Amino acid sequence: MTIKYLLDNNFKPSLYKKGDVIYEPGAYPRAVYFIKSGKVRMVTVNDDGKEFIQGIFKANEYFGEPALLVNKSYLAYTIATQDSEIIVVKGEDFLKMLKEHPDFSMKLIQTLSHRLFYKSMMLEELANEHAEHRIRTLIAYLFKDVEHSQELKVTRQQLADMSGLRVETVIRIIKKLSDQKELKLLRGKIIRI
């Protein structure tokens, strides 16, 4: 796995504290970021300060390549949502990795394809579907890595920031879905049935 490869090749992780900004919009990309431990959120923020969550990245994932590869400045903030160890791989080293390891290159293509899938799905939702449908789709998507009768580790605010809705709306819809037995609520937590 890639992180191990990097550590074996003497790349050192940097420490980011919860809340630290890793990069911000407008900055010129110089590196790709591999998460050894921790979690980050990638968000765009509009003029009113409203956040939209473009993605959440956790241990063993990486982020920041698209901007680097197309040589455009970042669109989003990336912020550590908990203390994290992140290996910052300089652009040139990343390109070398791609060149020298076709299997990694292939993996990257698949990763990018997955992200495109998610974004296409959400675009369709935001463009055409009403609040309830959006939340249903989003929850179904998030439930896919959650066991039965386990909880979703996501707040209503985060669901709002992923779906383009407001917290109050999300809260009302979750309640409704719970009434319709599509999910369970346990002390506020959303539980997969």
Next chain:
Amino acid sequence: MTIKYLLDNNFKPSLYKKGDVIYEPGAYPRAVYFIKSGKVRMVTVNDDGKEFIQGIFKANEYFGEPALLVNKSYLAYTIATQDSEIIVVKGEDFLKMLKEHPDFSMKLIQTLSHRLFYKSMMLEELANEHAEHRIRTLIAYLFKDVEHSQELKVTRQQLADMSGLRVETVIRIIKKLSDQKELKLLRGKIIRI
């Protein structure tokens, strides 16, 4: 360029007539589609029949790889918007191309990165911005390959289908932008100032 490579290697284009459906949602991906000539639109359609334009592809571009590479069925329809010659490259052949031509692999990574950029930008718009802002951003994006005082070859309906708005709303906003001299209207056509 890739199309030339394919033709030189004896891949033959298929003909699709205007309106022909190249693939549809749910179908299992078996190929990647290279456009020799013509144009296609990729659209998702919701239960009410409302379309959302996920992308427009023209000569020398290709489409359909993400679904193939992550091995998931298609989300969208792809429809020829004019008579088109399209080289249908079977999955295995496409994978072979990727393996044998690292430069192509690199190009693909960049292409996917570009598409991600566009989708991230539009997600932010659909999630957080009002109609006028969305249309401004979208038009600015489309104007980037349009000369000064040249027209945008896009209808109001298409702008609506790319922005998640309704035609009437787009028409009203375009009119307003024209009043504000942000663009010119010539017999209905949108002209870059």
Next chain:
DNA sequence: GTTAATTTATGATCCAGATCATACTTAAAT
């Protein structure tokens, strides 16, 4: 274990943009 900060909850009001309806203009088809 107590205080502070998040998160969840719920009602009341408001408004941007959807929807409906109808007409005009431009481009395409025959």
Next chain:
DNA sequence: ATTTAAGTATGATCTGGATCATAAATTAAC
């Protein structure tokens, strides 16, 4: 050159979800 279809235009009404306000329940911090 006409008919037909597609696209643009504009007013009137309606509505889903935003916004505002206020409080209760959890969780985190000290």
